[in-house]
Every structure is written in structure tokens, then in C-alpha cells.
Amino acid sequence: MKIIGLVASPHGEQSSTRRLVSAILDGAQKAGAQVELVDLAKARIGYCVACGTCYKTGVCPIPDEFNGIYARVKAADGVVWGSPDYFQTVSAQMKAYIDRQADGIHCQMMDGKYGCAVSVAGGPSFQEVVDYLNGVFVAMGGSVVGGVGASASNPGSMDTAEIKARDLGRELVKSIAERRVYPDQEPVHCAMRERFRHLVNLNKDVWAHEFKFWKDKGWL
């Protein structure tokens, strides 16, 4: 079982977000998973330029580090997304990564995978970032196991969150092993499947990769 954690803070080793993602990965590793942490802020990941090439070929033509990281995410069973709260949303580093998965939402690329999200804010607003990240993961077909966040200005908040993060790592491994179904997320999966089935069919002459992907999955 492979679990990959992506951290999008420019604070490197000093990042509070990284501390919580590392605690999740530590819990997951102790429960038997093989884990990897990727520092998105150190990776060269440019903006999506909306060229639509990934819809046609399944590969982004921008020559940077995105394709390598995305391939590792696609090969994982579990995904942890971590971002600091920047202006009530994710950091630009995380948003650049998310946007580059444009084919990923059309192809419901997180289908069958399990995930959880992390955010640390200076103030109390970390939960909206956790909810945003988990919302994107479900919209991409994935199953969300939980989330954890903390307020850097609240003493004790990080210590409590770190304990919760370790438990969440263990829970993530259990969910993957048991192939848990989360009934509250199923309506979103159904709605996204329906929406993109229609879109991929409509564009089948130009989006050759996506049409074949959907056909091979047996979803059309």
C-alpha cells in the first residue's frame, strides 16, 4: 500500500503544514503503508495554460516536474494534500498543482483512492482550506477519510492536531485496506460521473485520450 503526501508550503522543514502531513505519514507507515512526502514548493510546477493537450493525449506538455509527481500520485492508494491557509484558500503552489490535473477531474482520476487534507492558518480559518482540498478530492472521484488543521497562533493547537494527524494516518490505512465506502460522498461521485460522461461524449472527436480512458473503464 502506497501513500503520498504533498506539502505546498514554502517554509520547508520549518513548515507547520509539513509537520502535520509528516505525522499523518508517520501514522500510516506504522500501520504498514509505504509512504513518500513531496515538497510541492520546491518542485518546478508552472501554471496550467488551458491548452487542452492533456484532454487529447493524457500528458501535460509543459516540461517541468508536474508529470513525474502526478504519475506517482496516480500510482498511490492514498493521497494527503497539505497547504497553509493563504487568504482563506490554498497557497499558489497548491493551486498550481491542482489546476495541472485538468484531465484528472474529467477522468475522475482519484477514483478508488483514499485521501485526507491538512491546513495550518495563522488565525482560526484552517477548516475552510481543509474542506476545499477535500472537496476537490471528492470531485475527482476520491474518497475522503478526514482532515486535520491547526491555528499557528493558538498555543497547543499544533500539538493536539499532531496527535489527531497520527490517528488519521492509521485510519487512512484502515480505510484503504477495507475499501470503505462513505455514503455521504456517493452523491457527489454520481453527479461528477454524470457530468463528465456527458462532456467526454460531447468532445469525443477531439479528446481522444479521455474518450478511450472512459471506454476502457467501462463508464460510457
Ligand SMILES: Cc1cc2nc3c(=O)[nH]c(=O)nc-3n(C[C@H](O)[C@H](O)[C@H](O)COP(=O)(O)O)c2cc1C
Ligand atoms: C501570503 C500569505 C497569506 C496568508 N493568509 C492568511 C489568512 O488569510 N488567514 C490566516 O489565518 N493566516 C494566513 N497566513 C498565515 C499562514 O497561514 C500561517 O503562517 C501558517 O502557519 C503557515 O503554515 P506553514 O508554516 O506550513 O507555511 C498567510 C500567510 C502568508 C505568507
